[in-house]
Amino acid sequence: MPTLESNRLVFRFPHIEESAQFSIEFQRTLRIPDTDRTYSLPPGLGLFPLRHVEDFADRLDHATISRGGVVMPMWQAEAMWLNFHSRRPYDGPSFPVAIKVAAGKINAVSGETWRPGLNRHPQDYMVSPQQPWLDGFAVKPGVIRQFVAMPLGDGYTVEHQISGTEEWGGLQIQVAPLKNHAWQKIRAAWREKVRTPHFAEDRLCDSSSRLMGLGAGGLMKQAIYPDQFQLDDWDLESMDRVFVTLLHARDWKSTTGESAPHHPPTAQEYSKAGLPWFDYYGCDQASLPGGEKLASIASVGELFKKKTGAAMPNCEDVETGVPKIVGPRQVRVGEW
Amino acid sequence: MKQGAQVGKFGDHIRGLREKRAGFDSAFSLRQVATRCGITPAYLSRVERDEVPPPGEETLVKLADELDEDRDVMLALAGKISSDLRAVILARPRLFAELIRALKSAPEHAVLRIVREVRDGDW
Incomplete structure (x- = not known):
């Protein structure tokens, strides 16, 4: 069963490898402008706090409690990204895991409604450590639309656009380890490789809804990589899953007794301060095509304009300068 | 020289972790x-030989991430606790002191189950 440690979800698979460990962080970030432009990677501005839902059973609704998992605060129109980290044993490569991520039970990679297990046609999961992070819904090859929190019931979420309802909201995460035989195979190959002399260098009108779902924000360069293993290499019996309820940050204090995180900076403020944007050096690898159903979803900005007739605040394009190149083990730290 | 850290243990631990990987x-x-952690090789060498006190929290966290060590374990071995944990304890010091003493002899799996496991539900 996953654990919650220092605001990270940690998955362990000791029956396969004693030190096998995979963790997911929920990184705060700025919302990129929702225009036709495709942006580089925005920074990580620190972790969202995560708490067990059952600790607040008297202050959360019955449906939220029955789903279990954790609860996390987000402001309306706030963005986030998921940072993946596979721990590696000292004498082996990072332990691979397959990660399935859905928002409102709509798969963020394929756009399909939630299905158990892992599926290949189309591939509906990512593989860590190959995939270092996920910032949004895969809408076309090498491009995602950023995860942006919007109140459930207002019709802004991808869940609403694809399923026609807003029943679930939040994020759903499932993690599967590699089967032991497949792990031993890549571990042996790694050992063989390192024995050789060559070392490889490796602010809007607030809705009354307490719960949030994820809508589609601006466009960002980000590849979702195809699985290099066989589908049968994944140990589906050892899969773990977590429901992440997104609570409006306005209600965080009355629910948990803790102060809500401050509002994140806007892309305009961040850019004006001359702070860096990022590119991933692995971004020239092949990418999955993006979800067919996700290709045609409307962004939060487009829906806002349609519903209110006004442009969404802070949506103007910004100067990003030359992005800093980051590698797979580096977190995109935004000095703010 | 050292304050809180176990003499001869911290540097050995860091060197052991690094050399295993090296x-x-x-x-x-x-x-x-050292370069990836933003410190000089000479300083890291002195840390590994316990010639200087363990570095500050920020460097310890970088070392932990670099060497795939748990951040809290790294800080504890250096005789420190993270600033967020310190704030938690200081908010209710007596309660947390009692809690830690009560859990002292509990097996690790029991502590993990009580404190940290994330429950799954119906969805």
Whole structure:
């Protein structure tokens, strides 16, 4: 069963490898402008706090409690990204895991409604450590639309656009380890490789809804990589899953007794301060095509304009300068 | 020289973690690890030989991430606790002191189950 440690979800698979460990962080970030432009990677501005839902059973609704998992605060129109980290044993490569991520039970990679297990046609999961992070819904090859929190019931979420309802909201995460035989195979190959002399260098009108779902924000360069293993290499019996309820940050204090995180900076403020944007050096690898159903979803900005007739605040394009190149083990730290 | 850290243990621990990895991967040489953690190789070498007190929290966290060590374990071995944990304890010091004493002899799996496991539900 996953654990919650220092605001990270940690998955362990000791029956396969004693030190096998995979963790997911929920990184705060700025919302990129929702225009036709495709942006580089925005920074990580620190972790969202995560708490067990059952600790607040008297202050959360019955449906939220029955789903279990954790609860996390987000402001309306706030963005986030998921940072993946596979721990590696000292004498082996990072332990691979397959990660399935859905928002409102709509798969963020394929756009399909939630299905158990892992599926290949189309591939509906990512593989860590190959995939270092996920910032949004895969809408076309090498491009995602950023995860942006919007109140459930207002019709802004991808869940609403694809399923026609807003029943679930939040994020759903499932993690599967590699089967032991497949792990031993890549571990042996790694050992063989390192024995050789060559070392490889490796602010809007607030809705009354307490719960949030994820809508589609601006466009960002980000590849979702195809699985290099066989589908049968994944140990589906050892899969773990977590429901992440997104609570409006306005209600965080009355629910948990803790102060809500401050509002994140806007892309305009961040850019004006001359702070860096990022590119991933692995971004020239092949990418999955993006979800067919996700290709045609409307962004939060487009829906806002349609519903209110006004442009969404802070949506103007910004100067990003030359992005800093980051590698797979580096977190995109935004000095703010 | 040291305050709180176990004499002769912290530097050994860091060197042990790094050298285990360096045996398989040259990216874990003293020089490369120090550079990635934003400190000089000479300083890391002195830390590993316990000639200087353990570095500050920020560097310890970088070392932990670099060497795939748990951040809290790294800080504890250096005789420190993270600033967020300190704030938690200071908010209710007596309660947390009692809690830690009560859990002292509980097996690890029991502590993990009580404190940290994330329950799954119906969805």
